[in-house]
Amino acid sequence: MKKVVFACFCLVAIGLLSGCSKGARKELIVAGSTSIQPFADRWAEIYMKKYPDRVVNVQGGGSSAGIQASFSGAADIGTCSRELKPEEKGLTEIVVARDGLAVIVHPTNPVTGLSLEQIRDIFSGKIQSWKEISNRDKTIDVVTREEGSGTRGAFQEMVMGKVRVFKGAIVEDSNGTVREIVAGDPDSIGYISLGLVDERVKALSLDGVAATEANILINQYELVRPFLFVTCGPPSREAKNFIDFVLSEEGQNLIKMEGLIPVQSR
Amino acid sequence: MHLNPRHEQKVIHFALFFCTLVTVVILFLIIVFILRKGLPVVNSKFLTANPVDMGRAGGIFSTIIGTLALTLLAILVATPLGVGTAIFLTEYTFENKITRIIRFGAECLAGIPSIIFGLFGFILFVNKLKFGWSILSGALTLAFMILPTIIRTSEEAIKSVPAAYRQVSFSLGSTKWQMVTRVVLPAALPGIVTGIILSMGRSIGETAAVIFTAGSALRIPTSLFSSSRTMAVHFYILAREGISMSNAYGTAAVLIIAILMVNIITYYLMEKFIRKYS
Amino acid sequence: MNRLERNEKLIRLALLVVAFSAVSILAVITVFIFSEGSPIMLKYGFKNFLGGLDWYPSEKSFGLLPMITGSMMVTLGALIIGVPFGLGCAVYLTEFSSKKLRRVVKPIIELLAGIPSVVYGFIGVIILVPLIRNTLGGPGLSVLAASIILGIMILPTIISISIDSLLAVPSSYREGSLALGATRWQTVKMVLLTAARSGIIASIILGMGRAIGETMAVIMIAGNAISIPGSILDPVRTLTSNIALEMGYASGEHRQALFATGVILFIIIMILNTAANITSGRRRRRT
Numbered sequence: 001m002k003k004v005v006f007a008c009f010c011l012v013a014i015g016l017l018s019g020c021s022k023g024a025r026k027e028l029i030v031a032g033s034t035s036i037q038p039f040a041d042r043w044a045e046i047y048m049k050k051y052p053d054r055v056v057n058v059q060g061g062g063s064s065a066g067i068q069a070s071f072s073g074a075a076d077i078g079t080c081s082r083e084l085k086p087e088e089k090g091l092t093e094i095v096v097a098r099d100g101l102a103v104i105v106h107p108t109n110p111v112t113g114l115s116l117e118q119i120r121d122i123f124s125g126k127i128q129s130w131k132e133i134s135n136r137d138k139t140i141d142v143v144t145r146e147e148g149s150g151t152r153g154a155f156q157e158m159v160m161g162k163v164r165v166f167k168g169a170i171v172e173d174s175n176g177t178v179r180e181i182v183a184g185d186p187d188s189i190g191y192i193s194l195g196l197v198d199e200r201v202k203a204l205s206l207d208g209v210a211a212t213e214a215n216i217l218i219n220q221y222e223l224v225r226p227f228l229f230v231t232c233g234p235p236s237r238e239a240k241n242f243i244d245f246v247l248s249e250e251g252q253n254l255i256k257m258e259g260l261i262p263v264q265s266r
Numbered sequence: 267m268h269l270n271p272r273h274e275q276k277v278i279h280f281a282l283f284f285c286t287l288v289t290v291v292i293l294f295l296i297i298v299f300i301l302r303k304g305l306p307v308v309n310s311k312f313l314t315a316n317p318v319d320m321g322r323a324g325g326i327f328s329t330i331i332g333t334l335a336l337t338l339l340a341i342l343v344a345t346p347l348g349v350g351t352a353i354f355l356t357e358y359t360f361e362n363k364i365t366r367i368i369r370f371g372a373e374c375l376a377g378i379p380s381i382i383f384g385l386f387g388f389i390l391f392v393n394k395l396k397f398g399w400s401i402l403s404g405a406l407t408l409a410f411m412i413l414p415t416i417i418r419t420s421e422e423a424i425k426s427v428p429a430a431y432r433q434v435s436f437s438l439g440s441t442k443w444q445m446v447t448r449v450v451l452p453a454a455l456p457g458i459v460t461g462i463i464l465s466m467g468r469s470i471g472e473t474a475a476v477i478f479t480a481g482s483a484l485r486i487p488t489s490l491f492s493s494s495r496t497m498a499v500h501f502y503i504l505a506r507e508g509i510s511m512s513n514a515y516g517t518a519a520v521l522i523i524a525i526l527m528v529n530i531i532t533y534y535l536m537e538k539f540i541r542k543y544s
Numbered sequence: 545m546n547r548l549e550r551n552e553k554l555i556r557l558a559l560l561v562v563a564f565s566a567v568s569i570l571a572v573i574t575v576f577i578f579s580e581g582s583p584i585m586l587k588y589g590f591k592n593f594l595g596g597l598d599w600y601p602s603e604k605s606f607g608l609l610p611m612i613t614g615s616m617m618v619t620l621g622a623l624i625i626g627v628p629f630g631l632g633c634a635v636y637l638t639e640f641s642s643k644k645l646r647r648v649v650k651p652i653i654e655l656l657a658g659i660p661s662v663v664y665g666f667i668g669v670i671i672l673v674p675l676i677r678n679t680l681g682g683p684g685l686s687v688l689a690a691s692i693i694l695g696i697m698i699l700p701t702i703i704s705i706s707i708d709s710l711l712a713v714p715s716s717y718r719e720g721s722l723a724l725g726a727t728r729w730q731t732v733k734m735v736l737l738t739a740a741r742s743g744i745i746a747s748i749i750l751g752m753g754r755a756i757g758e759t760m761a762v763i764m765i766a767g768n769a770i771s772i773p774g775s776i777l778d779p780v781r782t783l784t785s786n787i788a789l790e791m792g793y794a795s796g797e798h799r800q801a802l803f804a805t806g807v808i809l810f811i812i813i814m815i816l817n818t819a820a821n822i823t824s825g826r827r828r829r830r831t
Contacts, residue, residue, distance in 0.1 A: 027492060029398065029483075041320050041484070048485075057483035057493050059399065060503075064793030074398050141683040146768075147601055148793030164600070167610075167771035170685055170779050173763075173789055176507020183508070184674060185683055200508070275729040279640055285632030286641075289699055290649060293656045296667055350562035358556050371567030377817040378573065379757025381784045382806050385791060386573050389580070410569050417566060441548055443555050471660030474759040478791060502662045502760065505669070518663055525658045533651050 027055035028238045032066015032079035033150045034174035035099065035193040036227050039255050040079055046254060047245050056242060060174060063150025067091065070230050076239045080228040081150030081193070082157070091230040096246050098261040100194030101154055101223035102203040102211045104179070106186040110134050113205035119159055122189060125166030130187065142169040143178050143190035151175060154225040155191050195259035216261055227260070297522060304519025307512050313520070317484050321500060322510045326517055328486040332401070332494035335487060336480060337469040339405035340412060341462055347409075348416030349451075349458060355417075356424045357446055376414035380474040383407050387479040399493040404480025411475060412465035419464065423457020423539070424450060456539040460532050467528035471521065473498045497521050577810060581803030593804065599770045601790070601798040608805060610772045614687075614780040615756055617773060618766065621691025622698055622755040627748055629695075630702030634744075637703075638710040639732050650707065657700035665764030668693040673765055682777030685767030690780065693761050698751035705750065709743025709824075710736060746824035753816040756809070759784040783809045 030040050037060045044056035061069070063080040067088055070078030084093055103119055105111060111134050114122075121127040122140055131137040144165045145152035156165070172178050175192040182190045183200035194211055197203045203211040206223060215221035229246070231239055245251050252262035315325030351372070355365055387407030397403045427450050435445040451458075473496075481493030482503060495503075497517055504514035585593050588606060596607020633653070637646045668689055677684030713736055721731040737744070767779020768789060781789075787802050787809075794802050 027485075027488065029493065031399075031481075038320050045319070055485060055488065057481070057485060059481050059483060059493065061792035064795075066793075068793050068795055072393055073396065074392060139682075146789045148790060168769050168778065170683060171768040171770070171781070171789065174507055176509060180506070180508040181683075181685070185677060188683065271727045271730055275727045278729045279636075282632045282636035282640055285629045286636045286649065289629060289633050289656070289703070290652060292696055293652065293659075296659065296663070299667070299671075300663065347562055347565045350559050351566060354556075354559035354563040358559055364560075368563050368567055371564075371570045373821065374814065374817060375566055375570045375573075377753055377757075377813050378570075379759065379784060379809065379813065381757070381759040381787050382573070382577065382810060385787055385802070385806055386576060388791060390576065410573075413566055413569070442552055467658050471658065471662075473660065473662045474788060478788075498660050498662055501666070505662070505666045506764065514666070518666065521660060521663065525660070526655070529651070529655050529658050 027057055028077065028242055029057050029059065029069075029075045030077045030079060030229075030242075031059035031061055031069045031075035033063040033081040033227070034060045034176070035063075035081040035151050035196070036079040039097070039195065039227070039258060039260060042254060042258065043242075043246050043251055046250075047242060050245070051241075054238065054241070062146065062148040062173065063153065064148030067230060070232050073232065076231070076236060077242070078230040080230055082153040082225055084228070084230070088230075091232060092234060094229045094231075094235075094243060094247075095226045095263050096229050096243070097227040097252075097255050097263055098216070098224055099227055100211055100213070100216050100221060100261070101151065101158065101191055101225060102194040102197050103189065103191050103206065103223075104182050104197060104201040104203055105189050106182060106184075107200070107202045108186050109202065110136070111204065112202075113208060113210075115207050116159060119204075119206070120161070120163060123160060123165050123169070124163045125168065136187075138187045141185050141188040142166070143181050143188055144169045144171055145175075145178065145191075146171055146173045149173070150225070151191065151193060154223075158223050158225075159191075195255075197259075213259065213261055224261075297526075300515065300518045300522050303512075304515035304517070304522075307516030308519055312516055316486065317500070317513075320509055321484070321504050321513055323513075326497060326500060326513075326520065328484060329495050329497045329500040329517070330520075331486050332480070333470055333496040333498070335401050335494060336404050336408060336476065336496055337466050339401060339490075340408035340469055341465065343406065343409035344413045344416050344465065345462060348413050348461075349420045351417045352420035352424055353446055353451075355421055357442065357450070372414045372417045375410070376418075380411065380472060383411050384475040384478040387475060392479055398491065399479065399481030399483070400491045401480055401487055401494050402490045404476050404494070404496075407475050407479045408469050408472060411472070412468060415465050415468070416458075416461050419461025420454070420458045423454040423461070426457065426539075427453045456535050456542070460535045460539065463528055463532050463535070467525050467532070470496075470524055470528070471498055472496075473502055477502070497524075574810070577803055577806045580800060581805075581807040584797055584800040585804050585807070594808070597772070599786070601794070601801065604797065606797075606801040606804075608783070608786075608808065610770055611781050611783045611786045611805070612808070613772050614766070615782040615784070617687050617776075618690045618694060618762065618780060618782055619752055619755040621687060621776070622694035623748065623752060625692060625695025626698040626702055626751055626755075630699050630747075630751070631706055631744065633699070634703050634706035634710060635732055635737075638707055639728055639736070646707075650704070653700050653703050656696075657704075661697065661758060661761045662764070664693050664697055665761035668761060668765040676777070680777055682775075683767060683779060685765055685779050687766070687773050687776040687778060687780045690762050690766040690782075691776070693765060694755045694758060697758065697761065698754050701751045701754055702747045705747030706740070706744050709740040709747070712743065713739045742823045746820040749816050749820040749823065753813050753820070756782075756816070757784060757813060759788050763788055 041058045044058050063082055066078035066080055069075035129139055175196050178190040178192050179201055182188045209215050209220045211221055216224050256262050312325040314327050316328045318324030387403055391397045391403035391406055392399055431449050435449045476496055477499050482495045482499055483493035487494040501514055501517040504510055595609050597609050598605040598607045672689050673684035676689055717735050717739055721735045762782050763785045768781045768785055769779035770781055773780045783805050787805050
């Protein structure tokens, strides 16, 4: 019995020491926006293939969570898919990409485009049925993101302005989930990162302008937000290495293939 | 309408049978549904390869490691505490105010929802103690969650060891501690192990407390302070975000099989233990 | 002799400390949650907090009523589905089926308890939500979906404990009733259910506790809207989902408000647990 207890303590001690001896955290933690997460994960994958002795861990949680984690030290790099608020400006921010915000509906929805005002009215609850826009008499199932989402923050700022998203809207906590719901519900409408739009949903054109990277590059499609990497103070050495990779030509080409807008081209 | 009692019974009998049938059928449907869609995806490559492209491709190896690490560490922490508590309650004291307080504490702990544990673990371990999202944070939180189960099952196991064992030990001149460690515990071991395995089953499926404390990093964890993703968390993320439905089903299938095995082992161990002492 | 006695005393002390671990952890969690959550409730007033209709943290509006209503509606729905099926199953397995069947079926039902909640949520999303949306309307993510899934999830709890309570009723009760000429069902209805009443009520209360505390499955299928649902086809947010959705990033007063949500949840669960203990204790003391 005593031997068993002793062995257990040894195991735990070894485990703890193995972590401590190489520094309490030798891997880079990148946490925050769910919009940025798949791209950050891609970057991390290629980065780790290139430098096999470095480890990068990517988490979600939402843009505000990333900012919080950056402040508290839980993350080395926080990721954020909206502009920083005034009280967050103490962080060092680096733009790593730009992303369009797409308003999406089910592929079978006959609607192909809306005006900014119509979108605002739908999300605020003023327009409640599809029959005010097209011919179908169905209640609009509005899907929005949680409060801490950068995507939602950007949407609120660029589309809603001072108007609140209405209370009865369905709330989900990541881009992927919103996409899943819209892909499954013919009467729904939502908004996600343009880079995440695929054949399961349809992106609406805004005031006649289609939601494409091309239109963003010529400044025609207006719903664009920055993807930010934030650090508390200047980035640590490991963080800087990763950020340099992300901003390099290789890193920026990677995301161009995935549908984001590289940071160089303005 | 006053039915003849015999007719009433026939109708009720059928209704009750129907309730039971529905319950059992639902269970089978869930398991069969998951396994049918998930097993084709599970092969040795799925189990030994790491997730690629956020889990869209590749396997679930790192999540298996994460699950094992979290579960084992949680058990390592909770078992001494739980078994020690059980020994104290059965061997070293009588039923009095102290034991009532201890039992009350354990039962209340058992009823706390997992999200509150997650909240607590997130604020205390991840933030205040600066462990960050790590196996350590997750395992400690899980350990607190499974502690009541281990206390309860260990206590029952120790209680069912016949008094004769103890008396013989004393008559041979042993101290109390010697009696506990050399006679009672070995005899109660199957029951104690059952409780541990039961807790393993619970930890494997736990998501709410884990996702906020151990995080959701995809790589194989390198130390206790690494963040790690468990199979349950991986399944949750894959399914929610529609990253890869087939991989989601595969992960769920592995999860279900693991839990099925845990339950079957528990069942047989308990049968063996009951048969031994009845 | 003295050294042995001293060692034994030390061991006893060490075990006492260990035994208090469970209580201390509980105390730490309780103190933690209450200390983080109470200030904001006192600041905004209980009435505003518990009765406020508006949950809009970015504008400092922390009304929890929609979530409290949400939790209650979903739990009630779960009970409506879970109790009849659960009790029916328990009665069938103890009074109407053979012992062999019970020994086979009871562990199978306990297997239901082992399925992770995320799998239940997933099944709800894949099968139940589209079904509700296509047949009954609405987005499918609704009170109804959550109630059905939660009802299934609490079945094992209700069945297990009810079976134990029914089995604990002395067989003399059954035999006496049958000897008087009652049918098995009449025996169950008029004698056994009453005798096992406290255990059955305890099982229902514990099922309630499980339903209120469930998070993952509910987040996946309830829709998480911050309004009070107008019908069972409307989306709804529970207290648990509220915490889980916003915990990752909440700071300052928002975080305190989430802790306060935790406090409310905690108090509700403690009340339920104590009630369950009292009702099952009454049975123990009577027999």
